[in-house]
Amino acid sequence: MSKIHWVLRSILFAIIVHVQSLSFADDPKVLTRPADDEVTTKPELGKEEDKSAPANASKVDLFGNQAALDKIKERSDDSVAVRKIYAMIDEFISLKQRAGLLTDQKNSQMEHLREKQKEYQGLETEYATKLGELANIVQRMDRLAPALNLGRNNPQFQEYSRLKIARDGLQATLKQFPQRKQNLPREINSGQNELRKTQQQLIAISKHGYGLIEGWSSVLSVLEYHPRRDAEQIRDRCELKLVEYPNVVPIRTILGFAHLHLNQPDAAVDAFRGSIEDARHDPDFGGMIQERCQLGLIWGYLDLGELEKAGGMIAQRKKATSRDYELIVCEGRLLRQKGQSRKAREAYRRAQRIDKAHPAAYRMAAEILIDENDENTTTIVTLAKMACERDDEGDFRNYLTLAAAYDQSGEIDERDKAIRRAFDVADDASRSVVEERVETLLAAPSSCSVSSP
Incomplete structure (x- = not known):
């Protein structure tokens, strides 16, 4: 009798263990991370995946x-x-x-x-x-x-x-x-x-x-260009996701940048203000997202011509850091909009010292000199060429600025090469923008800037 009892107890124990293992495997609340031997090399955040890499080169992106x-x-x-x-x-x-x-x-x-x-x-x-x-x-x-x-x-x-x-x-x-x-x-x-x-x-x-x-700051930056079709897709996706996940603050921040790229500064300012307010109550992502929101909000104010608000935010942020590349570029744009071109060029030079590899400050400095019909065409061409040399993303605006620089210096063949290069790097969604600006450049009786959007 005792042997039968022992056998029944063993069977019952096995059943319980099996059921528990199934319940844990199916329970969505059980938090697991991939084992060390399951994690393979992932492309650097913010960079396009290497197509030549093996199929399993990005096996795990986020906890499997x-x-x-x-x-x-x-x-x-x-x-x-x-x-x-x-x-x-x-x-x-x-x-x-x-x-x-x-x-x-x-x-x-x-x-x-x-x-x-x-x-x-x-x-x-x-x-x-x-x-x-x-x-x-x-x-x-x-x-x-x-x-x-x-x-x-x-x-x-x-x-x-x-x-x-x-x-x-x-x-x-x-x-x-x-x-x-x-x-x-x-x-x-x-x-x-x-x-x-x-x-x-x-x-x-x-x-x-x-x-x-x-890693993906390029898609959350006021300095990068996104075609209208891309910005519309991003805006629509953010609005859709915010209905389902209103407490994920970064989505509203991304929405703000989409509005900026769609030339909708009022909507962008509203999105960034909402993100900053939500970030104050977000223990997970609040701190990390506020800096991006503030930069976006500054740019939105500059688009709206609210220079006093933009200047106040820039001054406040400079108290915390004086070596923020995008912030200094924003300051350069503020000074340019105030008509203080010399101070704007000084700001762009400071930005160039902070980040020698980013093209925006070189391009925007060249655009000031082009707009002013500066006679020092060598400096203008040099700045525009430096922007193109630092262009890793294929931003057509750098080559259009170079074309305008060559146009001002009278180097027509070089101008046309730069125009062709602008068309080469522009994606299909951006070609109409390139065509419009090239027409403006070629139709002008005198030198004309092809300023950044």
Whole structure:
């Protein structure tokens, strides 16, 4: 009989283990990360994937969520920038969801830890209180001891019996105190370790978010050009996702930049203001996104001609950092719009010293000299050429500025080469913009700037 009983117990145990393994595998709340040996080299954030790389070169994009990127890559009609933005939005949503689960877990751990610490801190007091209660019960029992001879139906006998039960319970509780005093520090230490692990996971999520912002800053920049079709797609995707995920602050920030590229500064300013306000209450992405929002908001104010607001924000941000490339370029544009061309050129020179590899400050400095019909055409051409030499993304605006520079210097063959190069680097969605600006340049009776949008 005992052998049969043992066999049945073994079968029951196996069934329970199997069911538990299935429930954990299917539970969406179980948080897992890819094993170290599953992670392969991923292309640098912000860079287009190397087509010559092996098929599994980007095996894991975000805790194993490769299916999302595969779906994005299938949309071959979307530009690289649009696919990057879509991937960025999806990653931020995934990060926010995971951060939410971890935050709930952290709060639960903190509450449990506080209870254990409070219990340990009050252990001596609790012990003394229980000991006093026991002494009081023993005294009352001593006074009622004569009632033991009066029979079970006597009220004093019944009271004595109740006190005896209470005494036995207190004695059992007091016996547990030494073990509790030994176990509680271990439980507190274990709880602290678990809390640290959760906090480290939240920090890792925050760092991943910073990596997205840093690695894909080109798609969250006022200095990069995006065709109208791309900007419209990005705007529509952001608006759609915000309905479903209104608490993912970076989506509203991306929406603001889409509005800027669509020449919708009013809508951009509203989006950036909303992002900045939401970021104040966002423990996950708030800090990382405010800087980008502020730069976008400055550019929106400049588009609207609200120079006082833009200047105030620039001055405020310069107190925190004086070596922010985009901020100094914004300052250069502000000074140019104020008609202070010399100071604007000085600002662009400061920006060039901060980041010698970015083309925008060179191009925008050249555009000032072109607009002023400056006679130093050698300097204008040099600045425009330096912008083109630093152009890794194929921004047609740099080559149009170079064409305008050559036009002003009278080098018509070089001008035409620059125009052809502008058409070469422009994608299909941008060709109409290039055609319009080339027509403006060629139709002008005298030198004409092909200024940045």
